[in-house]
Each structure stands twice: as structure tokens, then as C-alpha cells.
Amino acid sequence: MGVIWGLLLALLSVAFSQDVIRFGAAVSLTGKFAKEGQLVKRGYELWKERVNASGGIKVGNKRYKVDIVYYDDQSDPLTSARLVEKLIIEDKINFILGPYGSAQVFSVAPIVEKYGALMVQAGGASSEIYKKGYKNIFGLYTVAPFYGRDLVELATKLDKDAKRIAIIYEKDIFSEDVASGALEHAKKKGLEVVLYEGYPKQVQDLSSLMQKIRLLKPDIVIGSGHFQDAVLTVKQLKQFGINPKFLGLTVGPALPAFVQALGEDAEGIFGPVQWSPALKYKDPVFGSTEEFVKLYRERFNSDPEYHVAGAVAAGVVFQKAIEDAGSLEVDKVRDALRKIKLETLFGVVGFDETGKIITKPMAIIQIQKGRHVTVYPFEEAKPIYPKPQWK
């Protein structure tokens, strides 16, 4: 009898004391990027719950549960760097899930590299991140210049004689990168760039810029920044009575909070997205994109944004690399990441030697009757053009 009890107890203890892989993430839960940061955290959590529900990550013949330690970096790059350093040296965590925002990724990357940890991020699209020769940094976002290039491409496709374009951008390494992509493509397309100007990150009042735009009367306005900037730009364009035929804004339009904040005024605005629920991909953890979207709609009764999908994909990619490497050693997992070629709900994931994703295209959505609809590269619905006047 004693033996059986002993066996049972041993089995039980194995089940309960199952080993755990700890991941760390310093994300913006407050501050300027609070909206986007909370979505990234939600993506990581969805992946964690799903993995733990299906038995955890298989490494060799053992199964590991997933645990994620979160810190709030208050949307400040330096705090992000210090918190990731704290994760690595105090909490002894070597697998880092990236923060939101290119500035944060840019500040965290040297810390991860210095301590020989490993980071997979779905929050920073600036190409600057991949020019530093880092070995342990992997990003799932198509780089920022494509945001700007695709917006200009769509604008010229919709209206041949819309020639005057104004580009304003938040002075941040992501937004500047997007703006430079738009500028380059606008010149290639022979558009007349009437304004190309940045504004400081913490500015909450763009009246000087608005006076210029009102004077220049551009056909196309591209606003590159984060969620807060998009909302501010729309409010002030309306306040100054400026009605461009084509209005493209980054990050903002993709979030449901954008429509909640602006209601009527959000109609007809275009927004580049890393991913759209209308895409069709298979996924090793969630089955397929549709299943993920269905699960998300049931739980949060709204369409998933690209920030959530990207974060989930980051988890899935990290998991697959660990399973391929069959070990928890950073170097082995990194080599697995370098060689990975995986179709996920976010798209096909494959990295070049700098850790940049090269296998995933961008898409553009438009806000029509309060919902976002993919209009580029394929048309889920006809794009409305020109943009309806402010009410």
C-alpha cells in the first residue's frame, strides 16, 4: 500500500511542481502609450493562457508552464531600460518579450544585448533598431518606412491629380522612420511635398503646424505618430477647419479607442496596419487566424488590433524556437530563432541576420461607419474618397 501511495505522491508532485519558464516584459501600462501597451500585454496573456491550457512548452521530454513578469515603464524609454535590466539581473529572466514603442525597444536592446539575454518584440517598427548589429533582438513588425510608403501608394492610386502632400510627424524614432518612407515615396511619385515637419513628443497643442497646413491647403495629409498624436491631429484639423481629401494616420485608426474618442470625425480616415483580422493564416497554437479572431470577439466583443495579434505571435514564435532548440539556453534558442520559418496567425515569420522580419507584408484599413475595413493591398470593401467634411 505504502508503495502505491509513494508512487501517487511522486506523480502528483511531478504534475504540480511542473517546471516553469519565466518570461519578462516591461510594457507601457500608463503614460502616452498606455492604450497600445495594454493591448500588447493582453496579447502576451492570451498566448500564456492558451499555452498553459494545452500543457505548456515541450522542451526535450519535459513540459514547462509559462509565467510572465510585467512592469509598467510609464511610456518612458529610460524606465523601460532600467526595468528590463531589473528583470535580467534581479529577477534572473533571460527571455524578454518586447516593450511597446520603438523608442522603448531602442533603449532596451543594448541592455538585452549587454547581458546576453534574448528578446522577441512586437512593438517597435523603426528600422534603426536593426542597424545596430544586435544578435539577440528579433522583431515581428514590418519596418516603419513601409507604413509611409503604402499610404502614399494608396493615395496616388485613388486620385491621380492629388499632388500637394503635407507630412507631419512626432519626433520619435518610429514616427520619423514612417515619415521618411512617405517622403521618399512621395518624391518618387512626383508629388509636391508642401510641408515636412516634426513636433516634439510631449507637445499637446499643434496650432503653429495647423496654421501652416491651413495656409498651404494640401490634398493629402499624412500624420505619423502614436495613438495620442492621431487623436490630437484629428481634433485640431477639425478645430482649424482643414479638410484634406486624403487623411492617413499611423497607429490611431487601428485601435477601437480611436472611434470611441472621435466618433463621427473618424469616418474615412486611413491607417496602415501590421495585420488585419481579414487575413487567412494557419497557427500552431490557435489553429488559424479566424479561430483566434472568433475567440477574441467572444471574449472582448471587438475586433482584435494588430498590437494584440503581434504580441500573441511573439509568444508563439518564442515558444516554437524553444521547442525547436529543445533547450532553455539562450544561444541555442537564438540560433533556432535565426533559422525559423513559421506560419502564424500574424503572418509567415522569418528573420534576416539583423533580426528583422522579412516575410510579412503591410495592410491599410479605413474607418467606415465606425468599423475598420481592409482597403489595401486587397479590398475587403471599396475605399471612400475623398474624406467626408468635418461636421
Place this chain on the structure above:
Amino acid sequence: MEIIFQLLIDALLLAGYYALLSSGFSLMWGVSGIINLAYGSFVLVGAYLVYTFHLLEMSLFLAFPLTVALGLISGVVLQHLLINRLINYEPFTLLVLTFGFDMLLSNLLNFFFKADVRSLTLESLSGSLFVSHFIVPYNKLLVFLLSFLAILALQLYLKGTWTGKAIRAVSFDRVGAELCGINPGKIYTISTSLATALAMLSGGFYALLQGFTPFDSGGITLKAFFVCVVGGLGNVHGLLLGSLVLALSEVFSGFYLGEGWKVVISLVILVLFLLWKPQGVAGVKYA
């Protein structure tokens, strides 16, 4: 060419607000000689108060007077609990005290309201007034008028009432005032509480004008400091002139050089004035 007039209109509207914004700072500095580095945080406390009252469905006609009242009280508390303890030490220690207080206040605001960007957007104020092809946003116009009234009231108080005269006497010559039976301690308390009330009032207007976060206090204090140094202390012309110079430099450098250059240009002007004319353009008291 009419863009110049448009910019002048913007500058005028902004100057009106900046005059109110720096009136408290100038009063405190002029009367008790204290440079209150926590001034910006008091402005933000005012902004958050009005924002919260508005969230609680309270009408602004009640929210603003309540905020001003709270400002008066907190001024008295600030003077008695903190400032009076260090008043007869090196003025430098007060600088460190108010800086620590500023850090405490902004972090407390961050603790309660989180670091998100808040703003008080009233439907009625979100449009603009179009005069031929000049544009005057309603919120800026309203804030300009209310600030003007507030400064007028302040002037009447300082010139008209007995305590007002006593405050001005102390600001010119503390010893002289004391000899005519004025108790400077009491006057300091009144001027500090008046200053914090003005700060909180201008905080409420700040919320109407633009979004704000708990960490904007540094920029606000610097603007008030600019107005006092450039305009000079001790009279209302200095205040108005300093605000006009600040508004003009911000609006024009913002338009012609870019948003980022607003603060840089105003700081360059500030440092130049500190070097060559510390008592300011119209100041009577040595800054």
C-alpha cells in the same frame, strides 16, 4: 501677408493667458522673494481638480470657484507648514524645498491619475470663430477673456483694498512697511495663498486649452519664470509685457522654425535677459 496678423492674434490670446499663469509666481516672488519651483505643480493640481469636478458632472461655474477656494487654503498651508520654517535661512534652501515639493506633487498626481494624457474637451468650445479668413478657436478666446478679468480683479484688489496696498508696500520695502505697522508674516501668507489660488485657476484654464500630464510642471514654471525675469517684478505692466514677449517668441518661432524650437528660443531669450537686464524691461524691483 495676413498670416502675420493671424499669428499676432494667436500671440495676443496666448499672452493674456500667460499673464494670468505667471501672476501668482510673480506675486510670490515680488512680495516674499520666494522663487516657487513647485508653482507648475499647483497649476496642474488646479487642472486635475477642474477635470475631476467635470467628470463628476459638476458645472464649471461651481468647479472653478471651488478650485480657487482650495487654492487659497493650500497657499496658507504651504506658507505655514513649509516656507515659514526656512524663511530666515539661505534663500537657496527654499529653492531645494520647493523643488522637492514639486517632485512630490507631480508624482502624487501620477499615482492617482496615472501618466495618461487628460484633457477637458467641452463640445461647446471645440469649434472656432471665423472672422474673414482669420481663425479664433473658442476655447482660446474664452480663456483670454477670463484671464483678462482675473488680472483686472487682481489689480483692483492690490490697488483698492487695504491688504492690497499692504502687499504692495511689503513688496517694495519690507522694513519700511514693517515700520508703518504692517506685519510682513501675515502679508506673506496672504500673498502665497493668493498666488496658489491664481495658479490653480490658471490650471483650470490650462485644462480647457490643451491636454496635460502630471509631468508638465517643469515647463509651466519655466514659462512663469520667463515672464517675471523678462517683464520684471513689482507691477502689472511688467507682467503683461513679459507675457507678450513670451507669446510672440513662442508663436513666431513655432511657425517659422518649427514646434520644437518654441522652448529653445524662449530659453535663449531668458538666459540673455538674466545676463544683461536681470531686473527686466519694466521691473522696478531688482529681480
Place this chain on the structure above:
Amino acid sequence: MEKVIEVVEIKKAFGGNKVLEGVSFSAEAGKVLGIIGPNGSGKTTLINILSGVLTQDHGKVLFMGMDISHEKAYVRAKLGIGRTFQIPRAFPSLTVWENLQLAQLHSGKEVSIESVLKRVGLYELRGRYSDKLSLAQRKRLELARALMLKPKLLLLDEVFAGMNPASIWEVSEVIKGLKEEGLCIIMVEHVLSALMPLVDEIIVLADGRVIYWGDKYGAFKEEKVRRAYLGEKYSSFGV
């Protein structure tokens, strides 16, 4: 005798109020020149201008024939112009000895600290911090400091003010000794009883102008001097 110091048409005004309106005089080595006058007649300003602490709006200052009108104070000190202040300005965080050591280093003159301290009677207090000295002692310290420069011209600004008679006598002896050594000494003073025995000539300043310059005894016979000094009502008193 060669003129040690010569002052030509010195004018100085602070904002609107004119303090010195054209003052000229000179003094030779081995002579003591007293400067008296009611408060606010510009005496201390004159001393500050001679020592370079202030610069005059108009006029010239010649020292040993050289034009030092626009030389800085520390250059004049090195040339040999020593001075004391109406309110003594000793360095509180330094001891008496250290005060003089500083002067010795920067004046670049070979003067023994011990001898100067003994001369002004502060030798026993050499280790004491200067903020622990009495007013009279601090005045002696300033005099000692000035002597470290081996000065040719010594400017004393009310050195006797607030001194007890014993110290006044002692310091007078020191001044007499310096006079024999050929120093030119200019003394701004109110304590006439102590001043008169020491001086050879007197200048009376009133409202920024020299109203009398000459032998010390003639000064008080002058009607203008008495009126300036004793005021209208008493000007004829005791003639």
C-alpha cells in the same frame, strides 16, 4: 618731494545722485593727509576709487607719476597701495596668521609676518580665527594685512572709529612710525582728536567738493568749513 598720489577732477555719480563733483588733490611721501567732512560727502567713495574698488566716471588718478586711472584693484595693491575698510573685512574662515600669509603670497613682497604682527600688537592672537576677534583687533588685522604689501601709499578709512583710547594711542604710534619710514598716508576720519596730531595737511569734503585743502590749523578758521561741518545755526559758535 615727489608726489606719491595725484588726483585730478575726479567725478562719480550713482544713478542720479552725484557723489563726487570734481575732486583734485595730491600727497607726498612721508606725509599724512587727513580727509574730513560730514557723512555722505563722498569720503569712502573717494577711498574706493583710489584703491580701484570703484572706477570714477571722470578724472585721472596718478600713482608715482603713473596713470592708474583704469587699473584693477589687485594691480594697484601689487603696485603698493594698501587700504583698510570702514567696516573691517577679515576672512572669517582663516586665522590671523593665514590672513597675512595670503597677503604675503599674493603681494609677492618679502615681508615677515611675525614682524608685522608684533608691530600691530596681534602676535599673541595669530592662531585665532578672525571672526573671533573684537572690532579693534580686526582693524589692526586689516592694517597688518595692508602692511604686508610693503605699501608706498596707505589708505585708512575711519581706522579709529569704535576704538578705545588705549588702542587709538597704539595705532597712532604705528602710523607715526610708518610716516617716518616715508609712507604716504591718507586718513579718512571723524575722531578729530586722534587725527589732528597725526596729519600734516587737511582736506575738507562737502557735497562731493573740496571746500578746503591746506594746513591743518587753518581749516577751522574757514567760515565755509564750519558751516559745512557744524551746520548753519552753530557755525559761528565758539569763534
Place this chain on the structure above:
Amino acid sequence: MLKLLSFIFVVGCLFPLFANPYWLRIASSALLLSSLSYAHNLLFYFLGYPAFGGIAFFGLGAYTFSFLYSKGFPLIPSLLLSMLIPSLSALILLPIMLRLKSHYFAISTLALQVMLMELVENIEFFGGTKGYALNLSHHANIIAYYLFLLALLGLFLFVILLERSVFGRTLKAIKEDETASLTLGINPMPYKLSMLLLMGMSLGFLGGAFSIWSAYIDASTVFNPTLSVKTFFVLILSLNSPIYGPFLWSLFFEMFFETLWSNFPQMHGILLGLGIMLLILAFPRGLKWKRS
């Protein structure tokens, strides 16, 4: 005095051998803060000028170093230049020093610091808002630690020698009564100039070392006014013990606030502000330890 110095030297050198990264970081930030305090004290204790905006030269050093290092300059030359440029630019303070006293001087240097921060953020050439991410080797932390230790020992020794030397006494004479020192033949200009250059140089060096330590710098971190207040907070407390004060108070300050930060990062700002207020209220004239 020299006993403490040799003690710090021995303990300092051996410390990294058996300290874990967490304690290494606390020790490094304590060394940084005390070196910053000694550097500012060259002007504050010895000449009476509270250079509240001295951190501007720290930031300038950090930016110079990072700018050169990321352009491929090797470590040592970048560090040397990050000493030279801030020390020359410290001369901007000279005209301000001549005109303004005490807390007006403090405020105008702070305005200068904020201006530099805004200027650097607006000019693309200096890396604009991106700032710099330096790729450094794994033992960058150790290098930074020893650089901070070197700076502390250098400044500590210099302060001890200065306090005893005639040069030091001349500085104090100028501080206590510049007019009186003029009449002794002291020309204050070269003294003020040399102290400014020294302060700029040491702050520049610390800026460079900080960039190695933090691997990521941007304008709002290295020109951060909070750093100026922390430094002057330590200086006010060490008003009466210019030799030991900065070192010991920095050690206490970092130990207390660093552990505070890691346990509850949210409360850090609140408690730092409260701490500064309480301590300045308690010791307005600085703690009386020993008339050193």
C-alpha cells in the same frame, strides 16, 4: 583623511570581484553621485557658486562620448574629448558668474541646462530625440564602475589637497569677500576660470562614464533636473564637512533610494520628493559633523 582615501581605494578595487550585478549597480550609482557632488563642490564650497545647472556639462560629456563612440572612435579618445569639450563650454558660465549671485546664479544655470536639453533634442545632428544606444561588451559595467571609482578618488584627493593648500585658502578668501581679496593683490579671474574648467572636465568625464554604464542615453536622461537636485541635496547636507560629506551622504542616499526603487518603483518619485523636503527642513544648514 588619507586613511579613508586608501581604505576606499582598496575596498573599491576588490568590490566588483565578489559583488553581484545588483550591488555593483548600487555601488556604481553611489560613486557617480559622490563624484558629481565633489565636482559641483569645486564651485559651490570653494567659490560659493551653486551651479544648479552643472548637470548640463555632465550631459554634454555623455553626448560627446556617445556621438564619437557610435561613430567608431575608440573608447579612450572619446572619453578624453568628452572631458575637453564640456570643460571649454563651462566658460559660458563665466559671464553669468560675474553678474549674478547665489540663487539667481543657480536658476540661470538651470535654465541653461534645460536649454541645452531642448537644443540637443531639436538638432538631428546630435541624434535628435533618438538619443544613443551603444553596443558595448559584457563587462561594460565593470569598466564604468572603475571609471567612477577613478573619478571619485581623483576628486577626493584633489579636494583634500585643495583644502590644505594656499590655493584653497585663496579660493575661500575670494568666496568670503571678493572685494577684500582684491585689495590684497588677488586676481579672482584665474581662480574662477580654473575651477570652472576643472568642474566642466570632471563632469564631462562622468558623463562619458555614465554612457558606458547605461548603454542607452537620451536628452531627458542626461540633462535631467532631478539629477541636479539629488547632487545639491547631497551638497547641502555636506555643507560643513566638504571632505567626508559628499561621499558618505551619497552612499546613504543611493543605498536608501536604490533599494526603494527596486521594491516599489511607483513610490520612488513620491518618496524622493518627500525625502528631499524633510531633510532640507531638518538640516537647513547641513549636518554639523566635524569642522574639517
